[in-house]
Amino acid sequence: MNLEAFILGCGGMMPLPNRHLTSVLLRREGELFLFDGGEGTQVSLRSLNLKWKKISVIFVSHTHADHVTGIPGLLMLSSQVDRDDPLYIIGPPRITEYVESSRRVLDMYINYEIKVCEITEPGVVYEGEDFHVRAFSLRHTKPCFGYTLEEDARPGEFHPDKALALGVPRGPLWAKLQSGAAVLASNGREVQPAEVLGEARSGRKFSFVTDTLAFPGIANEVRDSDLFVCEGMFENELLQDAIAKRHMTAEQAAHIAQLAGGVKKLALIHYSPRYTEYNLQRLLKEAQAVFPNTVLSRDSAVFPIEYQD
DSSP, X not given: OOEEEEEEEOBOSSOBTTBOBSEEEEEETTEEEEEOOOTTHHHHHHHTTOOGGGEEEEEOSOOOHHHHTTHHHHHHHGGGSOXXXXXXXXXXXXXXXXXXXXXXXXXXXXXXXXXXXXXXXXXXXXXXXXXXXXXXXXXXSSOOEEEEEEEOOBOOOBOHHHHHHTTOOSSHHHHHHHTTXXXXXXXXXXXXXXXXXXXXXXXXXXXXXXXXXXXXXXXHHHTTOSEEXXXXXXXXXXXXXXXXXXXXXXXXXXXXXXXHOOOOOEEEEOBOTTOXXXXXXXXXXXXXXXXXXXXXXXXXXXXXXXOOO
């Protein structure tokens, strides 16, 4: 099952040429999840030729303009096609007010159901058949949440030789064992999945954190992330500015990834507009000194998220 993250916008505060405002799209076997929707989100969706009408949920970190101004256009765009499934919008308090006032003032034509859910406390905010999305509190100038999408553990590797030795012939019974169901062998003995499967294998984990002070609790939430997308708004010499504005530096993001343990890759995002493309290398260098497997996210970048086994 494919899982990949598309960077739709990597900028913070104001859009720049080739740097739209913060937005990340996660595609999981055709189903799409959007994390924030800053200005320029539609442009990036078009340029990447993504099937935006399949977006199931929009997860909003907070209601500052550089994270939500792309959402109204996306809602109107989705009315250009037939859509049977509802669109969920999950976010902090006042996200309902923002969506409803946008629809009213802009006189939107909407031909599908929009379900807005405000987060009242951290925890699981969305569940699929074999995964869940968890929201956790961040520390910004207004209510703000980070998110993790984590898959359930997968069954262990199937051993055909063990199945045959236990009298289970090749065919549909093998599929049942792999799905976790016991079956009857040819000799009438009940064979349990544990007898033919190896140890359970982990699923994958994606984490998204932006617009917050750095604090140890973030590390607890993003532990074992295969991809950790995190703001790195400033270089370390502007640490006091970051603290005053309740943001973090690239180096602090790297420390969180290091402290968390098990993080496979850190992708910085939400850069201050003061940094040119060339100067972003300073952020990268400071982060890599702490957490070597750090990269700069760029608009239209794609990060495949692979199974580790």
